[in-house]
Amino acid sequence: MISFFCLISISLTCFFSSLNFMLNDMVYFIDLEIVSLNSCSIFMTILLDWISLLFMSFVLLISSLVILYSKEYMSEDYNINRFIFLVLMFVLSMMLLIISPNLISILLGWDGLGLVSYCLVIYFQNVKSYSAGMLTALSNRIGDVAFLLAIAWMLNYGSWNYIFYIECMKNDFSMKIIGALMVLAAMTKSAQIPFSSWLPAAMAAPTPVSALVHSSTLVTAGVYLLIRFNVLLVDSFLGQFLLLISGATMFMSGLGANFEFDLKKIIALSTLSQLGLMMSILAMGFPMLAFFHLLTHALFKALLFMCAGAIIHNMMNSQDIRSMGSLCISMPLTTTCFNIANLALCGMPFLAGFYSKDMILELVMMSHVNILIFFFFFFFSTCLIVCYSFRFVYYTMTGSFNSMSLHPLNDEGWLMLSGMLPLMLLSILMGSILSWLMFPTCYMICLPYYLKLLTLFVCILGGLTGYLISNVSFYFYNKTLNNYKMVYFVGNMWFMPILSTLGVIKFPLQLGSYCVKSMDQGWSEYLGGQNLYFYLVNSTQKMQYLQNNNLKIYLMSFLIWILLIMIYIFY
Incomplete structure (x- = not known):
């Protein structure tokens, strides 16, 4: 409980400091001398502006509520103190990444996130957890290598403080190389195609960790890094490439979630979809809008995972949505929070997700992008988000209960509810508050009547489609051979998990077996x-x-x- 109160107090301090920095347009650079040996000094530079302080306040708030939630969720774990220490190390690594304007100190936080996330994913210590942890760690190592190469290229400027050079040297070849490496690093950390397979696999971690990872820490690190490096993406091939990749990620994850029956994996794929949305709007040159959606998404996604964890906890660790049903009767408070978070994810008017998603879609309609990006990726993906959201609400909230007749479903976990209820309140109010703070001058987005209503129409169409494919699923999931192949391809994230695991190791292992047979046990043995x-x-x-x-x-x-x-x- 001490860690909870400490994190809450620091979070509130950061939030009010960010308001002060925002209103007075202040930026602080703090140089801390770590080592001074003869004429050589090593400094730790800290960047404090309203962006870093506001993001830190959100990370600390969510992590404090996750720790409070974990006290009950992980109560049967004998090593709960070790778990809390790992979570605090995770948050500390994220803090280091947020406040650093220097590539070396960012790398410390970046690698800290990767290492601690591996420890958290393998926390339950079984074969599935070990496999998921190795996939997570090795996928992120690609981004770490790109980061090290970017550090090597920054030596051309004589300093690793990228923030001094990024504006004036943006047309330099070396800075373009650094930008490309940063995009690669951000794509691995934020799980864009072709590095998407580790994100659903990381669901092997405990649910409180998933709530922290998917809302404000690990996966958002790549988005935050590109918000800082956004100057290099505007009007460049790099931005166009990122726009295409992130749009494809958004579409792929939205489509795949409609074929999933694992509750946590559906929410993980929704995170992937939202990350694609943030990356794509960032690639189009709207960093503040991406940051706005990053903050609002953090609130309702943490709430969504906490509610899912409470449901799984009460369902005796069953995650299959087909074995649920009528949960609103047995768990009214939890399902209320769950539905509010779900509606915020869909972009329900006047909830947190509405303010950012509606502005994003309207700005896309005003931008100079082609019909594929504009209509297919953004609007069809929004339709898919509402579709799978209504689908798993249909499976979990309606109909009859499909599990054991003697069940322990209840809403009596007050520590878990104490972690969820503040986030529910923030998921309702924080969208409007942040929009007033971050965009004090109103955007005047003038569109024709039918385009203004297009977002609402797409959401209604998606909800109707989600209801229909759930209600007539015997038709949609029929077991004819061709349809089974299509369902397997789409539901398996376009075979990316297979390509990232079996696709990487199959041919080297086959080559090794041939070498062993032909050389070690063949000619070399004979001769x-x-x-x-x-x-x-x-x-x-x-x-x-x-x-x-x-x-x-x-x-x-x-x-x-x-x-x-x-x-x-x-x-």
Whole structure:
């Protein structure tokens, strides 16, 4: 509880400080001298502006509520103190990443996130957790290598403080290389195609960790990094490439979630969809809008995971939505929070998600992008988000209860509810508050009547489609061969998990087995060890035959020696 109160107090301090920085347009650079040896000094630079302070306040608030929630959720764990320490290390790594204007200190936080996330994913210590942890760690190592290469390229400028050079040197070739490496690093950390497979696999971690990871820490690190490096994306090939990749990620995850029955995996794919939305609007040149959606998304996504964790906890660790139903009767408070978070995710008017998503979609309609990006990626993906949201609400809230007749469903976990209820309140109010704070001058987005109503129409269409595919699922999921192949392809994230695991190791392992058969156990054995063995055995048998005390052999050999000596003497 001490950690909870400490984090809450620091979060409130950061929030009110960010308001002060925002109103007075202040930025603080703090140089802390760590080591001074002769003429060489090593400094730790801290950047404090309203963006870093506001993001820190949200991270600390969510992590404090997650710790409070974990006290009950993980109450049966004997090592709960170790779990809390890991979560605090995770938050500390994120803090280091947020306040650093220097690539070296960012790398410390970046690598800290990767290492602690591995420890948290394998926390339950079974084969599935180990596999998921290894996939998570190795996928993120690609981004870490890109980060190290960017640090090497920054040596061209004589300093690693990118914030001094990024504006004035944005057209320099070296800075373009650094921007490309930063995009690669952000794509791995924020799980964009083709690095998307680790995000649903990381669901092997405890649910409080998922609430923290998917809302404000690990996956948002890449988005936050690109918000800082946004100057390099505007009107460049890099931005166009990122827009295409993030749009495809948004579409792929939205489509895949409609074929899932695992409650946590559906919410994980919704996180992937929202990350694609943030990355795409960032690539179009609206960093503050991406940051706005990052903050609002953090609130309702943490709430969504907490509610899912409470449901799974009460369902005796069952995550299949088909075994749920009528949860609103047994768990009214939890399902109220769950539905509010779900509606905020869909963009329900006047909830937190509405203010950011509606502004994003209207700005997309005003932007100079083609019909594929504008209509297909953004609006069809929004339709899919509402579709799978209504689908799993249909499975969990309506109909009859499909699990055991004697069940322990209740709303009596007051510590878990104490973690969820503040987030529910913030998911309702914080969208409007943040929009007033961050955009004090109202955007005047003038669109035709039918385009203004297009977002609402797409959401209604998505909800109707979600209801229909749930209600007539026997038709949608029929087991004919072609449809089964399509369902398997779409529901398996376009085979990305297979490509990231079996696709990477299958051919090297096959090549290794061929080498072992042909070389180690084949020709090298025939020409090496085995051949030497046969030669020595044959030689030994011949020598043994000669040494068998046979008088005829001794006389013959004596005669041969005499002949040789005589030949040598006379000739």
